[in-house]
Amino acid sequence: MAKTIRTKVRPTKSGAIPEGPEPTEGSRVAFLFDLDGTLVDSVYQHVLAWHAALEKADIELSVWRIHRRIGMSGGLFLNALLRETGHRVNAEEAVRLQQWHAEAFLRLTPEARPLPGARELLAALSRSGVPWAIATSGRLATAAPALATLGVPPGVPVVTRDQVEYAKPDPDLFLTAAQRLNVPIETSIVVGDSVWDLLAARRAHALSVGLLSGGYGQDELERAGAYRVYDDPADLLRHVDEVGVRKIVE
Amino acid sequence: MAKTIRTKVRPTKSGAIPEGPEPTEGSRVAFLFDLDGTLVDSVYQHVLAWHAALEKADIELSVWRIHRRIGMSGGLFLNALLRETGHRVNAEEAVRLQQWHAEAFLRLTPEARPLPGARELLAALSRSGVPWAIATSGRLATAAPALATLGVPPGVPVVTRDQVEYAKPDPDLFLTAAQRLNVPIETSIVVGDSVWDLLAARRAHALSVGLLSGGYGQDELERAGAYRVYDDPADLLRHVDEVGVRKIVE
Numbered sequence: 001m002a003k004t005i006r007t008k009v010r011p012t013k014s015g016a017i018p019e020g021p022e023p024t025e026g027s028r029v030a031f032l033f034d035l036d037g038t039l040v041d042s043v044y045q046h047v048l049a050w051h052a053a054l055e056k057a058d059i060e061l062s063v064w065r066i067h068r069r070i071g072m073s074g075g076l077f078l079n080a081l082l083r084e085t086g087h088r089v090n091a092e093e094a095v096r097l098q099q100w101h102a103e104a105f106l107r108l109t110p111e112a113r114p115l116p117g118a119r120e121l122l123a124a125l126s127r128s129g130v131p132w133a134i135a136t137s138g139r140l141a142t143a144a145p146a147l148a149t150l151g152v153p154p155g156v157p158v159v160t161r162d163q164v165e166y167a168k169p170d171p172d173l174f175l176t177a178a179q180r181l182n183v184p185i186e187t188s189i190v191v192g193d194s195v196w197d198l199l200a201a202r203r204a205h206a207l208s209v210g211l212l213s214g215g216y217g218q219d220e221l222e223r224a225g226a227y228r229v230y231d232d233p234a235d236l237l238r239h240v241d242e243v244g245v246r247k248i249v250e
Numbered sequence: 251m252a253k254t255i256r257t258k259v260r261p262t263k264s265g266a267i268p269e270g271p272e273p274t275e276g277s278r279v280a281f282l283f284d285l286d287g288t289l290v291d292s293v294y295q296h297v298l299a300w301h302a303a304l305e306k307a308d309i310e311l312s313v314w315r316i317h318r319r320i321g322m323s324g325g326l327f328l329n330a331l332l333r334e335t336g337h338r339v340n341a342e343e344a345v346r347l348q349q350w351h352a353e354a355f356l357r358l359t360p361e362a363r364p365l366p367g368a369r370e371l372l373a374a375l376s377r378s379g380v381p382w383a384i385a386t387s388g389r390l391a392t393a394a395p396a397l398a399t400l401g402v403p404p405g406v407p408v409v410t411r412d413q414v415e416y417a418k419p420d421p422d423l424f425l426t427a428a429q430r431l432n433v434p435i436e437t438s439i440v441v442g443d444s445v446w447d448l449l450a451a452r453r454a455h456a457l458s459v460g461l462l463s464g465g466y467g468q469d470e471l472e473r474a475g476a477y478r479v480y481d482d483p484a485d486l487l488r489h490v491d492e493v494g495v496r497k498i499v500e
Contacts, residue, residue: 044301044313048294048358062365062482063294064465108298115312215314217467232312 029244030183031125032174032206035136036071037193037214039118039233040146044215045108046070046101053100059087067215071137071194073167074098102142112146115213117234119151120250124237126153127249131181133157135173137196157181168196171204178206189243191236195224209236209243279494280433281375282424282456285386286321287443287464289368289483290396294465295358296320296351303350309337317465321387321444323417324348352392362396365463367484369401370500374487376403377499381431383407385423387446407431418446421454428456439493441486445474459486459493 037043047067054061065084069077078089078097089097125132133156136143140160147158157180164172178185190201193214201208202225210221213232221229228243230236240248287293297317304311315334319327328339328347339347375382383406386393390410397408407430414422428435440451443464451458452475460471463482471479478493480486490498 041312044294044298044317048298051294060366062291062463064463067294067465116310213312213314215317215465217470219469220467 028187030131030133030178030181030188032177032181032188032190033122033132033134034071034190034192034194034197035134035138035143035146037115038191038197038211039115039122039134039150041113041115041213042105042109042146043067043070043193043213045105049101049104049108052104053097054081056100057093057097059085061085071168071192071214072196073137073170074161076167076169105142112149114150115211115232115234117232117237121233121237121240122150122152124240124248124250125245128245128247130245130248131183133159133177133181135159135177135190137161137167137173168194169199169203171200174200174204174206178204187244189227195220198224198226201225207243211236278437280381280383280428280431280438282427282431282438282440283372283382283384284321284440284442284444284447285384285388285393285396287365288441288447288461289365289372289384289400291363291365291463292355292359292396293317293320293443293463295355299351299354299358302354303347304331306350307343307347309335311335321418321442321464322446323387323420324411325417326419355392362399364400365461365482365484367482367487371483371487371490372400372402374490374498374500375495378495378497380495380498381433383409383427383431385409385427385440387411387417387423418444419449419453421450424450424454424456428454437494439477445470448474448476451475457493461486 033039036046047063047070050066051061051063059081061081061084069080078094082088122132134147134152138160139162143160152158157177159173159177159180161167164176166172174190175185178188185204185206188206190197190206190208191211192198192201192208193211194216198208198210198221207227208225210226210229211232212218212229218229230239283289286296297313297320300316301311301313309331311331311334319330328344332338372382384397384402388410389412393410402408407427409423409427409430411417414426416422424440425435428438435454435456438456440447440454440456440458441461442448442451442458443461444466448458448460448471457477458475460476460479461482462468462479468479480489
């Protein structure tokens with residue numbers, strides 16, 4: 001658990017705030033990042049890949065409805081599908097759909113693309129001694145190319161769907177990521193692009209930052225509990241002092 | 251111009267509203283529909299097709315930013331691009347980009363898919379004597395397959411980018427569509443999925459209905475001036491009495 005020195009900081013009579021003591025370990029906060037739509041520009045490709053997979057199985061679902069479900073656990077996604085289309089998906093079909101989705105995704109995105117500022121943000125946090133981890137509803141096999149392109153150094157915890165019982169909006173992925181970092185979840189900040197990230201953050205009792213880079217609207221993210229909303233990782237890096245990082249080494 | 255009989259309709263003392271007289275020509279309103287994302291499920295494919303075209307030209311732009319520009323005039327789209335990427339697009343490059351976009355779009359969508367309820371809504375309006383037209387920022391060549399799959403009958407005005415000087419958010423497309431229908435724009439209802447449709451509607455002094463089927467959030471559509479917001483054409487058909495169609499023949 002990160003040790004922090006807490007001293008009361010009072011405004012002076014003139015209203016100016018004197019410089020407070022710096023925390024000993026660079027930061028009082030830690031960041032728990034979602035992957036798709038948050039660090040890599042892959043949400044729309046995942047959406048159309050699911051659309052193609054469902055179409056192949058003769059399941060009709062409008063593309064925007066898939067977009068609004070992206071990032072939630074696969075099991076809940078299939079339940080939602082049942083609710084919206086009346087089509088019940090059995091275990092065998094679920095495996096086939098996942099396979100078709102993975103194939104279509106690779107056709108649409110031969111290579112992973114970091115979002116603007118993603119690499120810079122992660123590197124700056126590392127240089128500044130701010131702990132960070134990645135927690136994704138995706139599986140390690142599909143996440144690996146994205147992690148490689150982001151330059152995630154060894155030692156950074158990466159929690160994938162395979163490693164927890166329940167994915168988002170259950171809090172398990174983020175709770176596990178905080179545990180691996182050995183930081184309290186209450187002072188961790190979840191960064192995600194979908195309402196499922198933000199709902200999971202609230203269940204975990206973490207604050208959250210919403211990014212518009214997954215294509216949700218600002219209001220949707222705020223209503224799901226985002227503490228702050230930024231455009232993308234580059235925009236978060238520019239405003240990182242708003243969410244508890246007092247000094248960043250860019 | 252549609253002739254209408256206007257008679258004051260007052261609630262009775264018991265609070266019940268007596269049946270008012272029906273307008274002579276079935277409806278006091280007319281509908282002016284956008285096409286992509288409003289009647290056909292094609293927005294996400296257009297978004298990724300633009301992304302592919304820009305990538306081919308070595309212009310990097312996040313996918314969600316393209317999504318937020320879709321539906322606006324091509325000229326303004328390229329201006330916005332310049333603002334966001336610093337890349338100036340000359341006339342020759344613009345033509346090439348459009349060509350690459352069209353090719354990528356065809357690869358992604360070999361056939362046009364009507365949104366749920368689109369065919370039913372248009373047919374019900376026709377049966378009910380409610381005038382309607384289509385006004386799209388797209389060009390006739392790319393719109394033709396969508397129009398065919400929707401079963402747009404001959405005689406329904408279809409106004410495309412090729413036919414007006416300025417596309418959305420300028421009001422020309424919708425003004426021209428109302429003129430072709432010979433209905434006043436003030437009693438016309440613009441139906442669109444993007445903020446550009448709704449902004450164009452306000453400039454034209456028409457009311458507008460926003461549909462979520464293009465992937466914008468409800469709040470974004472309401473802030474751009476939507477009078478009402480529905481999920482998709484099927485949802486609009488279910489609530490069409492809320493926007494001035496007193497009797498619909500389903």
